Amino acid sequence: xxxxxxxxxxxxxxxxxxxxxxxxxxxxxxxxxxxxxxxxxxxxxxxxxxxxxxxxxxxxxxxxxxxxxxxxxxxxxxxxxxxxxxxxxxxxxxxxxxxxxxxxxxxxxxxxxxxxxxxxxxxxxxxxxxxxxxxxxxxxxxxxxxxxxxxxxxxxxxxxxxxxxxxxxxxxxxxxxxxxxxxxxxxxxxxxxxxxxxxxxxxxxxxxxxxxxxxxxxxxxxxxxxxxxxxxxxxxxxxxxxxxxxxxxxxxxxxxxxxxxxxxxxxxxxxxxxxxxxxxxxxxxxxxxxxxxxxxxxxxxxxxxxxxxxxx
Amino acid sequence: xxxxxxxxxxxxxxxxxxxxxxxxxxxxxxxxxxxxxxxxxxxxxxxxxxxxxxxxxxxxxxxxxxxxxxxxxxxxxxxxxxxxxxxxxxxxxxxxxxxxxxxxxxxxxxxxxxxxxxxxxxxxxxxxxxxxxxxxxxxxxxxxxxxxxxxxxxxxxxxxxxxxxxxxxxxxxxxxxxxxxxxxxxxxxxxxxxxxxxxxxxxxxxxxxxxxxxxxxxxxxxxxxxxxxxxxxxxxxxxxxxxxxxxxxxxxxxxxxxxxxxxxxxxxxxxxxxxxxxxxxxxxxxxxxxxxxxxxxxxxxxxxxxxxxxxxxxxxxxxxxxxxxxxxxxxxxxxxxxxxxxxxxxxxxxxxxxxxxxxxxxxxxxxxxxxxxxxxxxxxxxxxxxxxxxxxxxxxxxxxxxxxxxxxxxxxxxxxxxxxxxxxxxxxxxxxxxxxxxxxxxxxxxxxxxxxxxxxxxxxxxxxxxxxxxxxxxxxxxxxxxxxxxxxxxxxxxxxxx
Numbered sequence: 001x002x003x004x005x006x007x008x009x010x011x012x013x014x015x016x017x018x019x020x021x022x023x024x025x026x027x028x029x030x031x032x033x034x035x036x037x038x039x040x041x042x043x044x045x046x047x048x049x050x051x052x053x054x055x056x057x058x059x060x061x062x063x064x065x066x067x068x069x070x071x072x073x074x075x076x077x078x079x080x081x082x083x084x085x086x087x088x089x090x091x092x093x094x095x096x097x098x099x100x101x102x103x104x105x106x107x108x109x110x111x112x113x114x115x116x117x118x119x120x121x122x123x124x125x126x127x128x129x130x131x132x133x134x135x136x137x138x139x140x141x142x143x144x145x146x147x148x149x150x151x152x153x154x155x156x157x158x159x160x161x162x163x164x165x166x167x168x169x170x171x172x173x174x175x176x177x178x179x180x181x182x183x184x185x186x187x188x189x190x191x192x193x194x195x196x197x198x199x200x201x202x203x204x205x206x207x208x209x210x211x212x213x214x215x216x217x218x219x220x221x222x223x224x225x226x227x228x229x230x231x232x233x234x235x236x237x238x239x240x241x242x243x244x245x246x247x248x249x250x251x252x253x254x255x256x257x258x259x260x261x262x263x264x265x266x267x268x269x270x271x272x273x274x275x276x277x278x279x280x281x282x283x284x285x286x287x288x289x290x291x292x293x294x295x296x297x298x299x300x301x302x303x304x305x306x307x308x309x310x311x312x
Numbered sequence: 313x314x315x316x317x318x319x320x321x322x323x324x325x326x327x328x329x330x331x332x333x334x335x336x337x338x339x340x341x342x343x344x345x346x347x348x349x350x351x352x353x354x355x356x357x358x359x360x361x362x363x364x365x366x367x368x369x370x371x372x373x374x375x376x377x378x379x380x381x382x383x384x385x386x387x388x389x390x391x392x393x394x395x396x397x398x399x400x401x402x403x404x405x406x407x408x409x410x411x412x413x414x415x416x417x418x419x420x421x422x423x424x425x426x427x428x429x430x431x432x433x434x435x436x437x438x439x440x441x442x443x444x445x446x447x448x449x450x451x452x453x454x455x456x457x458x459x460x461x462x463x464x465x466x467x468x469x470x471x472x473x474x475x476x477x478x479x480x481x482x483x484x485x486x487x488x489x490x491x492x493x494x495x496x497x498x499x500x501x502x503x504x505x506x507x508x509x510x511x512x513x514x515x516x517x518x519x520x521x522x523x524x525x526x527x528x529x530x531x532x533x534x535x536x537x538x539x540x541x542x543x544x545x546x547x548x549x550x551x552x553x554x555x556x557x558x559x560x561x562x563x564x565x566x567x568x569x570x571x572x573x574x575x576x577x578x579x580x581x582x583x584x585x586x587x588x589x590x591x592x593x594x595x596x597x598x599x600x601x602x603x604x605x606x607x608x609x610x611x612x613x614x615x616x617x618x619x620x621x622x623x624x625x626x627x628x629x630x631x632x633x634x635x636x637x638x639x640x641x642x643x644x645x646x647x648x649x650x651x652x653x654x655x656x657x658x659x660x661x662x663x664x665x666x667x668x669x670x671x672x673x674x675x676x677x678x679x680x681x682x683x684x685x686x687x688x689x690x691x692x693x694x695x696x697x698x699x700x701x702x703x704x705x706x707x708x709x710x711x712x713x714x715x716x717x718x719x720x721x722x723x724x725x726x727x728x729x730x731x732x733x734x735x736x737x738x739x740x741x742x743x744x745x746x747x748x749x750x751x752x753x754x755x756x757x758x759x760x761x762x763x764x765x766x767x768x769x770x771x772x773x774x775x776x777x778x779x780x781x782x783x784x785x786x787x788x789x790x791x792x793x794x795x796x797x798x799x800x801x802x803x804x805x806x807x808x809x810x
Contacts, residue, residue, distance in 0.1 A: 274699075
């Protein structure tokens, strides 16, 4: 019980710290939303008036706590430029980003675990060497290069999948939606899979040199079967790393969404930051932080179940 | 063995998704034309939010003014059937057409009075300061009850008709409150859907007063990444790439027989800004030396694949007061060196060149630095973000040299403002610009602007590197693609698949 409380306290402290960092970092950027809205030839008086309307003339501390109080009540505010509700905008964009991140995470965990187990069993086989070289390559090649190669091959040359975009009707056009996410998912999963495969392999190798493995072998199980008996222990570290990587995936999504012209959370953030739409950006970032913390909690819980030793 | 099964399962799943995907491939729709752009509007508020992306999609397509700019840059009637101007230039009379708004309400004179009166409250933050300034000479907007509207001016304003064609001249339904997320206009297209981050869909308005749009649906699709835009065109996802960001990539399209490259004119003068208030560029000899050190033809070849037009001052060839001034300060490094010596600039004097992150600037910065070092100026290239550029270079004029494209039409007045980042302060120039604005007829105004352009070039207030061409790539079966980009709108009503 105290473990749960400790985790909860760390989580809350982490989130509070994030809000302060987000709030201050955004305001340290040069330029502001008043200039973005009124244009570069706006008079200083007009800019000052608009800033006053936006409430930017109030002390930072007041602005910060107002934001926090609103957010705590579930009110994420409105975009200063489009006037739309941030909650609506975020939900709208999660339609694309959530499936994208979930699918590529799932894909990379499944493929990486399989690759890890196989390569651990056949240490010196040339297929293993080839696979591990491939993972090295997967780590080295940047996501946008993978994305462009996939587009050139499947969209431009073979013309079997769209080069980018997401259907205007969203998920009600399910076939078109799935089609439009195939290449982005593959591109986003590529480096993730490569990295997780290396973790899965070393985790499988660890297990293969453990007493449990030797005992299973001694009981007459095949190497495959013996390794499978420890699959929970092999998967747990992979899950942990994958959960740590989710924040990175959001960054990766920025790149992938841009290359594939997807209306996702990442591309929205980049644009709003460029326009200095602070109230919106800080609320969106807060949502991302909350999602990452929530996911960590879920993975921690899952790991507790996978590896009973942890919860003792 | 299970491991192998896992891999097989993944492959099967992937193939399954692929099969669904292929089965649902959308058929090409003959009634829909899709255009690719790079900049998406941040809001639909055409009169209150800056940025060219808003008028590009909304002006003349969804919203209309009393008058409109056609593709050649001429002013033609729109919501006004006709208009007349009094001899003293102080009274404009517009006769309105029988037009309808998209919500079905008829256009009445009160709508025009309400819309244009918004431009007259100079304290308003709901309207862009640029628009307020454009209508500063308008005293009143009144209706006489017979479908006519009268604008009364405090002094003559030769730019008024043009300004009425732009975003400030848009006519809204009286008492419109939501500008940011909806648009009730009178134009040939209804705003059907804004899929934020992705596209804006326009549908033909069947109640349009004039010739209806040639295509049922036009989609403006937005790509933050230029490569994504290009790939979408190559894959056939879009019909027109409305802007070619890197001309060196044109060869990829020229070899395709289903695509054609189209080149037109723009108002975008790539300008090498020199800080006229800071040594050594406060000396006209130094500024002229910089211009004479640069071989523009070679620069255009190097930076823009040879597609640009040389200009000798701050005027595009489509303006009536254009005059070829490329013989002022021609390429001549020897003279440049002498001028620098005369001005007492020691060889190796260090200056910085602030380069914003856009390809015409980054593509030409190395060339410029090399050419200037040939004549004895040591140039340090400093890449800057747009935010820093706006703050430090544009607003505070804390810079030596910079490169940026000035796209506004009819923008010679920026050099008449001594606080503008060029810091060019010349009483004679300011006099010419103000005489042009109040000249009795267009000939007199053109004459003043012609003189001003020449003076600007003789004073080497900046250097003008080249005029950006309006390069587009379109599917061969699509016609009606606007050639030039001289107004703020991208007129989509004549687009058609043949």
